[in-house]
Amino acid sequence: xxxxxxxxxxxxxxxxxxxxxxxxxxxxxxxxxxxxxxxxxxxxxxxxxxxxxxxxxxxxxxxxxxxxxxxxxxxxxxxxxxxxxxxxxxxxxxxxxxxxxxxxxxxxx
Amino acid sequence: xxxxxxxxxxxxxxxxxxxxxxxxxxxxxxxxxxxxxxxxxxxxxxxxxxxxxxxxxxxxxxxxxxxxxxxxxxxxxxxxxxxxxxxxxxxxxxxxxxxxxxxxxxxxx
DNA sequence: TTCTTATATTACTAGGTAGTTGTACTTACT
DNA sequence: AGTAAGTACAACTACCTAGTAATATAAGAA
Numbered sequence: 001x002x003x004x005x006x007x008x009x010x011x012x013x014x015x016x017x018x019x020x021x022x023x024x025x026x027x028x029x030x031x032x033x034x035x036x037x038x039x040x041x042x043x044x045x046x047x048x049x050x051x052x053x054x055x056x057x058x059x060x061x062x063x064x065x066x067x068x069x070x071x072x073x074x075x076x077x078x079x080x081x082x083x084x085x086x087x088x089x090x091x092x093x094x095x096x097x098x099x100x101x102x103x104x105x106x107x108x109x
Numbered sequence: 110x111x112x113x114x115x116x117x118x119x120x121x122x123x124x125x126x127x128x129x130x131x132x133x134x135x136x137x138x139x140x141x142x143x144x145x146x147x148x149x150x151x152x153x154x155x156x157x158x159x160x161x162x163x164x165x166x167x168x169x170x171x172x173x174x175x176x177x178x179x180x181x182x183x184x185x186x187x188x189x190x191x192x193x194x195x196x197x198x199x200x201x202x203x204x205x206x207x208x209x210x211x212x213x214x215x216x217x218x
Numbered sequence: 219t220t221c222t223t224a225t226a227t228t229a230c231t232a233g234g235t236a237g238t239t240g241t242a243c244t245t246a247c248t
Numbered sequence: 249a250g251t252a253a254g255t256a257c258a259a260c261t262a263c264c265t266a267g268t269a270a271t272a273t274a275a276g277a278a
Contacts, residue, residue: 002200002207004138004193009131015199017129021266022118025125029113038225051267053226063206072224072275080205084113086198090124091111093189097172098111130236147255160237162256181245181254 018062019086023047024055028083031065035077127171128195132156133164137192140174144186 002008018024026045030036036044042052056076059065066079111117127133135154139145145153151161165185168174175188 002204004134004196004200006135008203009134009138011203012196012199013129013131013134015203016125016134020122020126020129022122023266025113025118025122026115029118039223048268049225050227050269054266057226063202063209069225072222072273074225080202082198082202086195087113087121089191089195089198090121091113093172093191094117094120094124095111096189100172132236148253157238158255159239159257163236166256178244178255181243181252183255 015062018058018064019083021055021058023051024059025087027052027055027059028064028078028087031076031078032084035068035075037073037075039073041076124171127167127173128192130164130167132160133168134196136161136164136168137173137187137196140185140187141193144177144184146182146184148182150185 002012004012019028023045026047027041030041030044038049038053038056041047041056042049045052047055056065056067060067060076064078064080064083065076068075068077111121113121128137132154135156136150139150139153147158147162147165150156150165151158154161156164165174165176169176169185173187173189173192174185177184177186
């Protein structure tokens with residue numbers, strides 16, 4: 001059972017860091033509907049082909065997505081659906097945080 | 110209700126990024142037992158005072174921790190306990206990922 | 219084979235960030 | 249007042265990374 005401690009803090013941080021990039025989050029969101037090719041993902045996210053491919057390697061390396069090759073095209077899909085549960089938690093925290101900051105601003109007026 | 114989309118992908122990524130650093134994870138883990146001063150945290154994590162203080166500002170800014178000043182010392186504590194739920198999810202995914210990679214290595218022998 | 223398509227990789231640049239050192243600031247104590 | 253303790257901040261360095269452009273690789277089509 002892996003837990004947060006000095007020995008594996010780096011490995012855990014790597015997994016968080018992989019999600020700490022807007023383009024990679026957009027790629028995951030695009031893949032939520034189903035399998036996509038690199039070209040489709042580049043079109044949907046508005047990113048360049050090389051950049052999208054590089055970000056996909058990061059997500060692949062961390063096991064958030066999986067890949068299937070067919071001819072010259074690579075089909076990517078979500079491999080760990082828990083990633084969306086994590087996004088929900090972060091969104092919830094973000095919402096609370098925005099509320100808190102709004103109240104602080106109101107107090108300062 | 111905040112969701113993952115183009116407009117707020119950056120804000121969500123910022124919150125993930127704040128957790129994507131080993132020292133900050135160690136600080137959260139140290140604070141799990143209860144309130145700590147900066148000096149105590151520096152001692153427990155083995156980090157320098159200035160560096161610990163800087164990382165704490167990041168966690169504070171994102172609302173993961175809260176601060177209370179008493180005399181010259183600052184007492185930090187966990188503000189959003191959900192952060193540990195996220196660590197559990199990441200640890201679970203990490204475990205699955207390690208299993209998967211072990212199997213791949215075995216297959217290549 | 220030659221050309222085309224789709225993806226991966228390399229080299230490069232600009233911006234960001236962790237860690238350290240030194241210092242300023244604030245509070246308490248004498 | 250002066251001193252000490254605890255923290256925050258600024259400046260600096262070394263490293264990392266997102267994005268881009270060019271190229272390499274691989275599979276199919278003509």
